Amino acid sequence: MERYVSLRKLLLGVVTILVFNLCIVLQSTVAEEKKGVTEEILEILKSEGTITEEQYNELMKKAKEEREEEPKDFRVYWKEGIRLDSKDKQFKMKIGGRTQIDWNWIGDDQDIKDAFPNFGGHGVEFRRARIYFEGTIYDSTFFKSQFDFAGGDVDFKDVYIGLKKVPVVGQITAGHQKEPFSLNELTSSKYITFMERALPNAFAPGRNTGIKLNNSQLEDRMTWAVGAFENVDDTGDAFADFSDYNVTARVTGLPWYADEGKKLIHLGLSYSHQFRSGNNNPTRYRNRPETHNTSVRLVDTGDISADDADLINPEVALVYGPFSLQGEYFYATLDNDEDFDFSGFYAFASYFLTGESRKYSASKGYFGRVKPKENFHQTKGGWGAWEVGVRYSYLDLEDGGIKGGKESNVTLGLNWYLNPNVRWMFNYIYVDVDDRDSVGRAIDNGNANIFQTRLQIDF
């Protein structure tokens, strides 16, 4: 069934729901009395007179006990990962991890070589190596503890505690988590279409420690999230930087949603106000050229003393069966004696040769796991899912006296989904950098070619 919701209705709906959710009445579902086959046999034996009323009662009680399971016992099963659900549904746990192994080859021209002699070459890297615990306990309290071991130290990647089923606000999450900003950033690295997020992701605040409220409305036709976060290090900690925090919000809507998500238009808008402490904690935008195993950032503003920063990010996506489009624009403005404005955008198209669709989570407002129609098996047949994609991304870090450079990348991608949990990715990137003269490195007009491939498992 195809449904259409106008923007006006969406906005009206938000207000309506924020007000009326307060009156939510929770219906407790009465568990229906169910009988097992053995109990039915006893019924028959009684009605036939084979057993006495007394025997019947005793055996019925025993049969019921046999059939009934401990409410706190877990059903342990595989569903794209190891899951444990308690029989009474109050406890649900997931235990798992992800591994991404990247190989990259970088070839650069003389202009870049002059600025970064160690940029070109070949590398292999464990891009991510994570384990996690995740769960809901006592029906409504949830948590996640995810750690990344890539590089030999422990980085926190979502370590939080929260409440769900909260009237009006839906979910409250406290701890280390992603700020609600940018479709590309919020889509897990397990599910992004290209190996690295697009260049202007340089502006996305990523994960910080704070408190977030979020919910979905209008039968999942829209989502909203808002939070306050402190700027923290890789393990979620900070001290004495009280003035460095962010208030970030995102709202998304689905004006078109059909075929159970195989056809949809997604619109979104994120905004972040960032309180900054000038030189005490300088602001800096930069990014790698969409390949991770290098320390080189071809564009880089260098340190800027700012009192405030404002980030704006409109996003749009279309899914039409196997075909998909996605784009975002990013705008950052820094306030101090002098103001600086930077911006960037990206757009990409993807197509599943094998007919799958990108999977959109309507309750969250971003993309999730692709499941091949047929898993790959080297002897039993089956070829998995195959996706091709092309992306253009642009990042402009030049304004006033800041000559951070401009970079545009064109990426061709090929993804092979062997099964829902294993993916092999191939990316070719053409890099073009202009007008950089910052952080002691100048690139007038430099180009590079990058080829990279990633083998990934997650569960």
Next chain:
Amino acid sequence: MERYVSLRKLLLGVVTILVFNLCIVLQSTVAEEKKGVTEEILEILKSEGTITEEQYNELMKKAKEEREEEPKDFRVYWKEGIRLDSKDKQFKMKIGGRTQIDWNWIGDDQDIKDAFPNFGGHGVEFRRARIYFEGTIYDSTFFKSQFDFAGGDVDFKDVYIGLKKVPVVGQITAGHQKEPFSLNELTSSKYITFMERALPNAFAPGRNTGIKLNNSQLEDRMTWAVGAFENVDDTGDAFADFSDYNVTARVTGLPWYADEGKKLIHLGLSYSHQFRSGNNNPTRYRNRPETHNTSVRLVDTGDISADDADLINPEVALVYGPFSLQGEYFYATLDNDEDFDFSGFYAFASYFLTGESRKYSASKGYFGRVKPKENFHQTKGGWGAWEVGVRYSYLDLEDGGIKGGKESNVTLGLNWYLNPNVRWMFNYIYVDVDDRDSVGRAIDNGNANIFQTRLQIDF
């Protein structure tokens, strides 16, 4: 039922039990033949002549097989954590973790600011972020492997292997573990009443690598533990410091124990002799002001060259329904050319507004998990457990030429237990420091106010 045991009886009991335990006879429990309902139906069908003797025998065998489970299969269930128990009870595993997120605000006066300019301010910190495996295998061998990822490195927090059900000694544990010293130290950070342990915990040796024997006696009316430990780093390692080891022992008793532990008096005494290697590995006592997200220790002896140290620690606790008292005194004496004596103590009271009691583990001699009478649920009702507490703690690190200062803290605490596994804590601390002139920092009479809050999940 209320029971009273005199000290004389306690001591007599210890000797008696140490001798007679050698004669322990292990009774193997004979598994009673149990029948399922299907088997009983078969009995009836046979007695009715509905099935033949042959059919009966065949089906009975099959029914028994159906009902019987593999002895090494795990029952997986939730009991304040994820547990796996094998059907034959020989294997019991737990997999879990804990997360503590702290926010603190420190305000200090000029006296402290002069000594520590970076003390005041606000911070957020993942105080603990742990995962663990724990279990018993082959009925009597046990182990634990717990790692803390807070701060981005891996700290060992209990990594040991042991034997239980050992005649006389009960349990032998080898590896990284807590030395048996101090009720406050031995009570897990998951269960302590205030966010940080009291100031004189500065003397507690904490975790080291060594071998410990421990047992409980007199129907759990007393516990004892003794061990030898080497001073190790955060990952349990040491080399070439053979002369730096500790012999530590603790004994506890329950002169009064009633209402299944809801009413009790606990007495305990710990002692540690610490062999030290003078200047090769100096001895130093210091502590943070009962807040962790600061590197500042307001009292600090600095390095002392000692050949030996002796630590004595008497402890007392009372539980009377929702009301509880607890206190400990610490005394440390260092031997060298000159002797130094330091000391400290704390006392606190706690009261559960919602009627719960602090949970005492009689077999271990310290406190455990509080379970709310009613879990919090934001829509179904239930408010969890609420506890208020007040603590006074004192640490005197001044003796002879050592002017480490004296600190006394008053703490007001409020704990909200949403359910057995989630706790939200609030602490206000008034800090008073006098007469410090060590490690290049002098505080004549300084004061500080600290507010801090912790969100915690453990399972």
Next chain:
Amino acid sequence: MERYVSLRKLLLGVVTILVFNLCIVLQSTVAEEKKGVTEEILEILKSEGTITEEQYNELMKKAKEEREEEPKDFRVYWKEGIRLDSKDKQFKMKIGGRTQIDWNWIGDDQDIKDAFPNFGGHGVEFRRARIYFEGTIYDSTFFKSQFDFAGGDVDFKDVYIGLKKVPVVGQITAGHQKEPFSLNELTSSKYITFMERALPNAFAPGRNTGIKLNNSQLEDRMTWAVGAFENVDDTGDAFADFSDYNVTARVTGLPWYADEGKKLIHLGLSYSHQFRSGNNNPTRYRNRPETHNTSVRLVDTGDISADDADLINPEVALVYGPFSLQGEYFYATLDNDEDFDFSGFYAFASYFLTGESRKYSASKGYFGRVKPKENFHQTKGGWGAWEVGVRYSYLDLEDGGIKGGKESNVTLGLNWYLNPNVRWMFNYIYVDVDDRDSVGRAIDNGNANIFQTRLQIDF
């Protein structure tokens, strides 16, 4: 049954199998229709006329549903570790870890003291502290993620993704893994007979990141493995060292295999060609004196600028019931303006006083877990397995101008296997070092005595 296979047959077999494996036909096993007891009771009740045809059909359907299990549900059980197998056998997971706690005591003579003043002494060390996830998903994709926390950072120890059941090649494994070189190196540290691998293990490349193919042939009478690997750091990463990679291969065979592996002769040969980049990444061979908790390497070539290295390693092992012999020879030759040759070997004998045999994995070509005939239990009786061993090992790092020294060690070992997962090891090592004059340290003729013990659990 005893079988004998000539070398000629082995070689012929390899070729035959490599060709004919392409024609592998996969037989799908038809699941037999099985009835539960309740269903059989229903059959009887119907035939007796107690229930109608309609009742019968309805109840049969329900009974079948009750009995049938979800195909993706896991059976969770203990088999030398925690295992999860899905009912449809497509998913098999293991979650576990290992802990090894070492205590060592080193006594050295004046000759060594002069060169290494800090060599002698006592230490305690967590030698390994690992956790891992391992599994097969969707029938043929497999993975392992194992991390070692010893020392406080995270080292990668097998982090890979692979395909099994591949025609001809058997298994393809991509990621961080051991290069197929040396029986001693490939046998897990959980199962090696002495606490540390022998001196000439200095030549074994160990783990690197790359791609490996391996398979077993001739009904597991031979195995082969070949791979290409890049030289990486402890977390599997490298950049810009494209010229530093290794091509490594190993082939093993069982000319004699009887009594289900309790009697066998194993022959093996490994070869590695290592492309090196001269001074950019110097080659160096050195080793600790078969004890780990010291940074001292008594023999050490120092840095050598090499363009290529070739390693050759023949291996032989005999198992004859409780008795076992094992030996390997290592030869390394480095190519540059000047060539250098180094070598080493070891041989050991082991005997199980309690009658067990070392466990050989015929499909892998190296040794695995020993299971005691009777587990140790401190009250129920049972003494576990006891093994004694003696080893001689030799490493010669002297050639041309390289005076890295020669070391020979004699080790006496005693292993107590309490149960399949817990082992307590004792080693005494007599160390003899001659003719070293490298890396600024000279040892003319030095001796040392080392005693060490290890407590180990793995699952």
